[in-house]
Amino acid sequence: MPKSKSKNHLKVKAKGSVLPESILQAATRLFIEHGFDGTSMYEIADALGVTRTAIYYYFKNKEAILVALTDNITRVAAELAEQAAQHKELTSVEALRRVVSTHVKLILAHGHQFRIVERSEDRLPTRLRAAAADYRRSVVSNFSAVIERGIKAGEFRPTDARVTALAIIGMCNWTAWWFQPGGRKSANEVADIISDLTVHAMIRTSLGPESGSNISNVLRELRNEIGYLEQRVAEGSD
Amino acid sequence: MPKSKSKNHLKVKAKGSVLPESILQAATRLFIEHGFDGTSMYEIADALGVTRTAIYYYFKNKEAILVALTDNITRVAAELAEQAAQHKELTSVEALRRVVSTHVKLILAHGHQFRIVERSEDRLPTRLRAAAADYRRSVVSNFSAVIERGIKAGEFRPTDARVTALAIIGMCNWTAWWFQPGGRKSANEVADIISDLTVHAMIRTSLGPESGSNISNVLRELRNEIGYLEQRVAEGSD
Numbered sequence: 001m002p003k004s005k006s007k008n009h010l011k012v013k014a015k016g017s018v019l020p021e022s023i024l025q026a027a028t029r030l031f032i033e034h035g036f037d038g039t040s041m042y043e044i045a046d047a048l049g050v051t052r053t054a055i056y057y058y059f060k061n062k063e064a065i066l067v068a069l070t071d072n073i074t075r076v077a078a079e080l081a082e083q084a085a086q087h088k089e090l091t092s093v094e095a096l097r098r099v100v101s102t103h104v105k106l107i108l109a110h111g112h113q114f115r116i117v118e119r120s121e122d123r124l125p126t127r128l129r130a131a132a133a134d135y136r137r138s139v140v141s142n143f144s145a146v147i148e149r150g151i152k153a154g155e156f157r158p159t160d161a162r163v164t165a166l167a168i169i170g171m172c173n174w175t176a177w178w179f180q181p182g183g184r185k186s187a188n189e190v191a192d193i194i195s196d197l198t199v200h201a202m203i204r205t206s207l208g209p210e211s212g213s214n215i216s217n218v219l220r221e222l223r224n225e226i227g228y229l230e231q232r233v234a235e236g237s238d
Numbered sequence: 239m240p241k242s243k244s245k246n247h248l249k250v251k252a253k254g255s256v257l258p259e260s261i262l263q264a265a266t267r268l269f270i271e272h273g274f275d276g277t278s279m280y281e282i283a284d285a286l287g288v289t290r291t292a293i294y295y296y297f298k299n300k301e302a303i304l305v306a307l308t309d310n311i312t313r314v315a316a317e318l319a320e321q322a323a324q325h326k327e328l329t330s331v332e333a334l335r336r337v338v339s340t341h342v343k344l345i346l347a348h349g350h351q352f353r354i355v356e357r358s359e360d361r362l363p364t365r366l367r368a369a370a371a372d373y374r375r376s377v378v379s380n381f382s383a384v385i386e387r388g389i390k391a392g393e394f395r396p397t398d399a400r401v402t403a404l405a406i407i408g409m410c411n412w413t414a415w416w417f418q419p420g421g422r423k424s425a426n427e428v429a430d431i432i433s434d435l436t437v438h439a440m441i442r443t444s445l446g447p448e449s450g451s452n453i454s455n456v457l458r459e460l461r462n463e464i465g466y467l468e469q470r471v472a473e474g475s476d
Contacts, residue, residue, distance in 0.1 A: 035360065037275050119357050122273065157438065163423055163431050170412025171405045178404045185401055193401050200395065201439035 020058045020068070022048055027065045028112045036062065036120050066120055070132050073117045077106055078135035081142035092150030093199055099146055101195045103139070103172045108187035111176040118173070140165050147202065156202040158224045168198050258296045258306070260286055265303045266350045274300065274358050304358055308370050311355045315344055316373035319380035330388030331437055337384055339433045341377070341410045346425035349414040356411070378403050385440065394440040396465060406436050 026047040030039040041062060045052045059065045084099040107114050121129060143165035150156035171194060179190060264285045268277040279300060283290045297303045322337040345352050359367060381403035388394035409432060417428060 035275070037273070159434070160423065160431055163428060164435065166416045167409045167413070167432050167435055170416070171409040174408025174412055175405070178408070185398065190401060193398055194405050196395075196397070197402065197405055197439040200441075201435040203438075 023055055023058055024065065024069055024072070024113070027062075028069065028116055031116045031120070032112055036066070036116070036123055063123060063125060066116070066123055067125070067128050069113050070117045070124060070128065073106070073110055073114050074132045074135040074139075077103060078138040078142075080106060081139045085142040085146050092146060092153050092155040093203065095146045096150060096156075096202060097195045097199055099143055100168060100172060100198045101191045103169070104175060104191040104194050105187060107172060107176050108179055108181075108190065111179060111181075114173070114176040118176075139169060143169055150202060155204060157204050158227060159202075164202075168201075171197070261293055261296055262303065262307055262310070262351070265300075266307065266354055269354045269358070270350055274304070274354070274361055301361060301363060304354070304361055305363070305366050307351050308355045308362060308366065311344070311348055311352050312370045312373040315341060316376040316380075318344060319377045323380040323384050330384060330391050330393040331441065333384045334388060334394075334440060335433045335437055337381055338406060338410060338436045339429045341407070342413060342429040342432050343425060345410060345414050346417055346419075346428065349417060349419075352411070352414040356414075377407060381407055388440060393442060395442050397440075402440075406439075409435070 023044065027039070027044050030043055030047060034043075039062070041052050041055055044065075045055045048055075059068065080102045081099055084102050085095060087095060087098065090098065117132075121132065124132060140162070144161045147156060147159075147161040147164050151158050151161065175190060175194070179187065181187070185193070261282065265277070265282050268281055268285060272281075277300070279290050279293055282303075283293045286293075297306065318340045319337055322340050323333060325333060325336065328336065355370075359370065362370060378400070382399045385394060385397075385399040385402050389396050389399065413428060413432070417425065419425070423431070
């Protein structure tokens with residue numbers, strides 16, 4: 001991500017304390033407080049007590065900072081989801097727990113950055129916006145794949161895998177807007193609570209009045225079960 | 239919300255087609271496309287094919303439009319969650335299904351408006367920002383109350399009610415960013431899928447290896463169960 005600008009090289013070398021990571025952190029804080037448009041490169045430099053030249057050594061403009069933040073979050077989220085989904089030795093329950101927990105922990109470790117990235121998409125250069133969209137799609141497909149595998153294996157309730165994946169990802173992503181570091185629950189505890197919710201939401205349990213003492217809800221679940229069984233029969237997998 | 243400006247009254251009367259709701263819709267679309275800062279009152283008027291005066295008849299500035307959008311969503315969300323939570327004749331499962339389904343349907347009916355409202359909070363006048371924060375807190379307390387009631391009644395798994403409420407609300411709210419009207423699933427179907435996920439996530443089921451074939455997860459759930467039972471004993475409620 002850091003970009004070399006040879007003519008400024010020596011000047012910046014003298015300011016050895018300026019690191020790209022501090023720039024990203026200071027910029028994130030300012031973008032949250034004053035908005036992307038309301039923040040200048042000068043203010044970012046000022047917040048770090050360095051000259052603008054020092055900032056320009058690493059990032060040629062504000063958009064370049066946003067590009068780096070987006071890469072930090074969306075690319076890494078896509079890679080982590082793919083890694084977690086690929087562990088074929090895990091049961092579907094374990095795999096679901098892992099993708100959810102990993103995703104929540106990534107977001108809570110970079111909550112402010114995540115908020116900026118998710119809400120400044122329209123400021124990214126077109127090519128990078130497309131790349132970010134690809135990474136987001138990849139997260140959704142990996143979550144969907146884990147859910148589909150669990151449904152096929154009979155571990156999970158039959159449900160729409162894609163809508164379920166999007167719903168679960170939403171539960172993870174929204175934490176960036178409400179989690180408070182140093183609050184009553186740690187990031188790891190929140191990741192555990194959300195993983196538990198997800199696993200319980202998906203695990204196949206016997207139908208009964210407790211699944212919603214309303215006939216239409218029980219009927220919908222029965223129809224889902226029949227649809228699932230018919231598909232298994234059609235595939236000759238039982 | 240509409241504000242009377244008598245001197246412009248006749249002029250506007252002649253343009254009987256300008257309704258506050260169309261202004262809110264046009265403004266929402268422009269705020270999403272060009273950002274709040276990147277949209278002028280002139281462009282909003284232009285999008286509707288009317289004069290700025292016609293817009294100023296209803297809203298004295300862009301902030302006033304945002305105030306109306308916020309009221310449309312956050313106040314109504316708080317009222318609906320309170321109404322749904324107050325039906326004491328419902329089982330906790332039914333009450334949870336109702337608060338979740340109502341909240342998802344409200345958001346999906348005003349997806350774009352919800353996105354603007356949730357991401358432009360810093361543009362609201364201080365007093366109204368506080369009011370919006372109160373409404374959001376009220377949604378969280380009503381979701382929490384339904385969850386706590388279910389835990390006390392033994393219908394739901396013992397879990398942290400507040401974190402669970404925030405997680406579930408996140409799952410509902412995020413739909414505004416991925417749901418596509420006219421897509422594969424209708425708003426009502428998405429509301430059903432999310433309600434089912436939530437109910438299954440919370441319903442008390444017997445512990446077993448399927449709840450996560452990992453000892454620490456089963457232990458955590460056992461500890462939660464013991465904590466819940468101890469509290470019931472302490473309250474003398476059994």
